[in-house]
Amino acid sequence: MTSPDTQGATESAGRVSRRGLFGLGAAGAAVVGAGVVAANTLFDEPPVAHASSTSDPFPFYGEHQAGIVTPAQDRLHFVAFDVTTSEKAELVDLLQEWTAAAARLTQGREAGAFGAVGGAAEAAPDDTGEALGLPASGLTLTIGFGASLFDERFGLAGKRPAALAALPKFPGEQLIPEISGGDICVQACAHDPQVAVHAIRNLARIGFGKVSVRWSQLGFGRTSSTSRAQATPRNLMGFKDGTNNMKLEDADLVREQLWATAQDGSAWMAGGSYLVTRKIRMMVETWDRTSLAEQEQIFGRNKGEGAPLGKKAEFDLLDFAAKGADGQPHIKDDAHVRLAHPSFHGNAHLLRRGYNFVDGSDGLGRLDAGLFFIAYQRDPRKQFVPVQLSLAKSDPLNEYIKHVSSGLFACPPGVRDAGDYWGRPLFE
Ligand SMILES: C=CC1=C(C)c2cc3[nH]c(cc4nc(cc5[nH]c(cc1n2)c(C)c5CCC(=O)O)C(CCC(=O)O)=C4C)c(C)c3C=C
Numbered sequence: 483m484t485s486p487d488t489q490g491a492t493e494s495a496g497r498v499s500r501r502g503l504f505g506l507g508a509a510g511a512a513v514v515g516a517g518v519v520a521a522n523t524l525f526d527e528p529p530v531a532h533a534s535s536t537s538d539p540f541p542f543y544g545e546h547q548a549g550i551v552t553p554a555q556d557r558l559h560f561v562a563f564d565v566t567t568s569e570k571a572e573l574v575d576l577l578q579e580w581t582a583a584a585a586r587l588t589q590g591r592e593a594g595a596f597g598a599v600g601g602a603a604e605a606a607p608d609d610t611g612e613a614l615g616l617p618a619s620g621l622t623l624t625i626g627f628g629a630s631l632f633d634e635r636f637g638l639a640g641k642r643p644a645a646l647a648a649l650p651k652f653p654g655e656q657l658i659p660e661i662s663g664g665d666i667c668v669q670a671c672a673h674d675p676q677v678a679v680h681a682i683r684n685l686a687r688i689g690f691g692k693v694s695v696r697w698s699q700l701g702f703g704r705t706s707s708t709s710r711a712q713a714t715p716r717n718l719m720g721f722k723d724g725t726n727n728m729k730l731e732d733a734d735l736v737r738e739q740l741w742a743t744a745q746d747g748s749a750w751m752a753g754g755s756y757l758v759t760r761k762i763r764m765m766v767e768t769w770d771r772t773s774l775a776e777q778e779q780i781f782g783r784n785k786g787e788g789a790p791l792g793k794k795a796e797f798d799l800l801d802f803a804a805k806g807a808d809g810q811p812h813i814k815d816d817a818h819v820r821l822a823h824p825s826f827h828g829n830a831h832l833l834r835r836g837y838n839f840v841d842g843s844d845g846l847g848r849l850d851a852g853l854f855f856i857a858y859q860r861d862p863r864k865q866f867v868p869v870q871l872s873l874a875k876s877d878p879l880n881e882y883i884k885h886v887s888s889g890l891f892a893c894p895p896g897v898r899d900a901g902d903y904w905g906r907p908l909f910e
């Protein structure tokens with residue numbers, strides 16, 4: 483683990499981060515100005531293994547992409563791109579450029595070797611500059627490929643994984659096509675919103691002429707824990723969300739239910755995972771006029787502790803058979819946690835990693851707010867789909883929510899080292 487102090491020491495020993503650049507003073511700045519190449523070679527230093535504070539970096543290289551089991555950060559900028567070039571070689575070039583930029587950005591460095599102020603005055607800077615002086619802030623960048631990328635344009639049709647099958651139409655959903663789907667997505671998570679936005683902005687800048695932004699979403703206040711070391715946060719309905727989530731410590735579950743394998747049918751996805759996004763708008767004004775008892779019955783947990791109804795503590799086990807003095811089950815048959823529970827879906831788990839969103843108000847005095855639901859899994863056909871079918875059919879929560887956007891992406895395995903790039907096994 484690297485404490486802020488030891489990280490500072492590493493910087494003075496040679497690593498040039500955005501923070502280091504500003505700590506160098508005039509003499510150091512002159513060295514950086516003359517030494518763009520030097521800054522680039524220093525970049526090969528191994529990253530720290532774990533982030534110990536909210537400013538530290540997470541490793542970029544590894545078997546799996548960061549941003550999946552990584553303890554969920556507080557902020558999100560999610561973007562979906564459409565690919566506009568029809569040249570496969572240009573797409574591969576872009577993925578290589580993006581990977582190099584992502585490797586730098588996630589370590590708290592600028593997007594390009596020259597940076598916001600180190601290049602020629604006549605050229606546009608290769609970093610936009612708004613993160614100068616900011617640390618890595620736990621930034622992770624996670625890429626995914628949508629089903630539409632596997633059409634005829636790039637000769638990938640034969641490599642489309644069966645698990646990337648279109649999601650069925652769910653009862654009640656009101657999807658807006660313009661904010662759904664996309665050829666490529668990038669999920670940026672960080673503890674500082676400026677760092678997440680900076681990363682996506684620079685990837686979009688690098689992609690100019692090859693991709694265009696289809697839609698994007700900002701999120702705040704993670705609505706899940708992905709590690710037992712994290713406290714369970716609350717969603718905008720005021721309930722603890724993420725209690726029974728898959729956690730990185732659940733090694734067997736993570737291996738069985740999160741990571742795709744070559745035996746699943748698409749060798750290039752081995753070590754990857756499938757991502758489902760759903761923008762779910764909440765009618766918060768209606769919810770806020772609903773009694774506490776009804777709110778708790780809808781979820782099947784109490785609002786204060788997050789405990790299962792009939793139990794006391796948050797992590798007490800759900801008991802769907804337990805009945806109260808009135809002979810009725812504490813947790814109703816249509817409670818959200820019962821409908822979504824793995825035991826009713828062939829032991830199907832999800833790794834939920836969603837965020838709250840508030841996109842201002844809707845012009846009628848109502849908050850345009852809700853949950854940007856994110857879930858990773860090994861096969862959405864066996865995991866997200868059955869759970870969501872059951873929720874869409876019977877969940878009383880539906881009176882207060884509306885699904886307005888949907889995305890499904892195949893997130894490839896991690897980038898192994900500086901010679902590798904996002905999606906290489908797919909394109910080779
Ligand atoms: C299809 C998957 C799911 C969608 C969509 C979904 C929407 C949604 N959920 C909440 C709030 C809570 N969900 C909770 C538990 C929970 N939810 C899902 C799946 C979906 N939720 C699962 C698999 C579970 C875990 C069930 C279990 O095993 O116990 C909870 C309880 C706390 C927790 O365990 O996380 C809350 C609260 C909202 C508000 C929402 C849509 C807006």
Ligand SMILES: [Fe+2]
Nearest residue numbers: 723818819822
């Ligand atoms: Fe849920």
